[in-house]
């Protein structure tokens with residue numbers, strides 16, 4: 001049994017899941033991101049890793065983008081946006097941060113796999129990924145992959161697709177983005 005079989009299973013799952021994402025929610029998130037002063041990205045575990053990769057591309061686009069919890073991350077204020085990724089939508093620390101962001105007049109975009117969760121009730125816009133959460137038994141969605149892999153892969157590809165749309169809107173290109181990439185490496 002070769003790896004190609006498993007790659008195709010993953011790609012098929014991704015194709016189905018990405019096509020089920022509500023485009024209107026994504027367009028609303030893009031509209032909020034375009035207007036944002038600072039953008040903060042928050043998530044734990046593998047979701048946090050996907051969030052970091054989105055923050056990096058936003059930085060390459062010239063956005064003031066930060067990862068919550070890092071030493072040099074500044075304060076969130078009116079006009080800023082928090083993007084919170086939580087498959088379950090219930091992780092306490094993430095819920096608290098989303099509430100805090102709202103209390104400072106920030107806008108909140110949720111990337112979640114749980115349609116009616118605490119995070120979706122707090123967020124200004126929720127992008128729901130129809131994939132299992134880390135506790136697959138509690139989820140309405142199925143995947144052959146372990147835990148929340150399909151959700152995590154989906155947010156990576158969704159965020160990269162959002163970057164392409166933002167690049168088109170801002171007439172941004174690869175060369176300009178590369179100039180903003182770290183030169184201390």
Ligand SMILES: O=C([C@H](O)CO)[C@H](O)[C@H](O)COP(=O)(O)O
Nearest residue numbers: 045046047086087088091134148
């Ligand atoms: O690391 C995580 C992952 O689901 C493992 O597949 C989670 O993102 C992390 O444990 C936080 O949970 P959620 O808030 O449900 O994303």
